[in-house]
Amino acid sequence: MIGLLLAAAPALPLDEAGKYVAGAYIVFLVLIVVYVAIMASKLGHMEKELRELASFAEHRADGEAAAGSDREEVSADV
Amino acid sequence: MYGKGLRPLSIATVVAVAAALSLVFFYAPLDADQGFIQKIFYLHVPLAITALIGFVVGGVFAIFHLRSGNRRWDAYSYVSIHMSVIFGVAVLITGAIWAKASWGHWWVWDEPTLVSFLIVFLMYATYYPFRYAIEDPERQARYASVFAVTAGAFVPLNFMAVRMAQSLVHPRTFGTANGGLPGSMMFTFLVCLAAIALLWVTLVKLELTAKSTSGQLKRLRRALDAPAPSSGGSRIAPEVS
Numbered sequence: 001m002i003g004l005l006l007a008a009a010p011a012l013p014l015d016e017a018g019k020y021v022a023g024a025y026i027v028f029l030v031l032i033v034v035y036v037a038i039m040a041s042k043l044g045h046m047e048k049e050l051r052e053l054a055s056f057a058e059h060r061a062d063g064e065a066a067a068g069s070d071r072e073e074v075s076a077d078v
Numbered sequence: 079m080y081g082k083g084l085r086p087l088s089i090a091t092v093v094a095v096a097a098a099l100s101l102v103f104f105y106a107p108l109d110a111d112q113g114f115i116q117k118i119f120y121l122h123v124p125l126a127i128t129a130l131i132g133f134v135v136g137g138v139f140a141i142f143h144l145r146s147g148n149r150r151w152d153a154y155s156y157v158s159i160h161m162s163v164i165f166g167v168a169v170l171i172t173g174a175i176w177a178k179a180s181w182g183h184w185w186v187w188d189e190p191t192l193v194s195f196l197i198v199f200l201m202y203a204t205y206y207p208f209r210y211a212i213e214d215p216e217r218q219a220r221y222a223s224v225f226a227v228t229a230g231a232f233v234p235l236n237f238m239a240v241r242m243a244q245s246l247v248h249p250r251t252f253g254t255a256n257g258g259l260p261g262s263m264m265f266t267f268l269v270c271l272a273a274i275a276l277l278w279v280t281l282v283k284l285e286l287t288a289k290s291t292s293g294q295l296k297r298l299r300r301a302l303d304a305p306a307p308s309s310g311g312s313r314i315a316p317e318v319s
Contacts, residue, residue, distance in 0.1 A: 016179075017113055017179060018114060020115060020118070020175050020176070020178065020179035021114055021115060021117045021118055024118045024121055024171075024172040024175045024176065025121060027168065027171045027172060027175070028125070028168050028172065031164065031167065032277075035281065039285070039288060042288055042292075043288065046288075046291055046295060049295050049299075050295060053295070053299060053302060056302055057302055060302070
């Protein structure tokens with residue numbers, strides 16, 4: 001595949017000029033990859049926080065349900 | 079809300095960038111003067127144009143914020159400037175590589191185009207500490223908008239000043255009477271410009287979506303009355319609801 005691409009290219013001089021051109025495009029690619037990695041890390045933090053909140057909300061709902069059933073039992077006893 | 083349409087936009091960006099790279103390396107002819115080094119032009123110049131327009135767009139959003147008081151415009155302005163600063167880093171690095179390859183120096187201080195872009199970049203680099211220094215969110219947003227409008231107005235003035243400087247060193251690719259670029263090179267350049275602009279829009283939308291999600295999470299945490307997490311959001315970045 002790479003051989004085909006290189007054959008189709010008009011001229012890919014891998015001398016002095018090719019080094020600089022490759023450098024410029026690689027710098028751009030690295031910047032984008034670093035940015036996407038930072039965004040992925042932020043997404044991971046958000047996912048973790050959302051999981052914590054979901055867990056917290058579930059515990060609170062369970063607690064409220066338990067408290068509600070206790071109240072019902074107390075009022076039935078009275 | 080901000081995430082709506084992000085997937086097709088991302089796909090369009092990937093396709094456009096792939097098409098642009100294909101055109102650069104398989105279609106556009108080698109430059110008679112610079113040879114293969116000129117391929118950097120298709121990356122460096124669209125990045126610079128997109129970054130500068132992004133700064134102006136940030137200023138326009140800041141005007142909307144000052145007029146309406148809606149914090150959403152401040153978030154747009156912040157993210158536009160943020161993304162343009164990232165693109166600005168790429169412009170400076172690719173420009174330095176091109177300068178080294180063409181002129182034998184990483185940086186040329188008597189070249190107005192380079193120095194003026196560096197001035198614009200450094201000016202916007204002060205946006206973050208300026209914003210960060212203000213604690214009150216309302217004042218922070220208002221002062222940052224004033225900064226964005228002032229700096230955004232400086233960008234086209236700076237561009238015109240450089241064009242009038244009539245440098246003999248930096249190539250004026252579009253400045254000649256016949257347009258400067260042959261058709262195939264111009265077509266490749268325009269595709270590259272569209273691809274880089276699409277990438278900017280996609281990344282801005284992605285950043286806004288992340289900020290919006292983070293803001294919604296904070297609201298949810300407040301609603302659930304839970305303690306704030308230690309890994310909370312940035313104090314600099316505005317919240318988007």
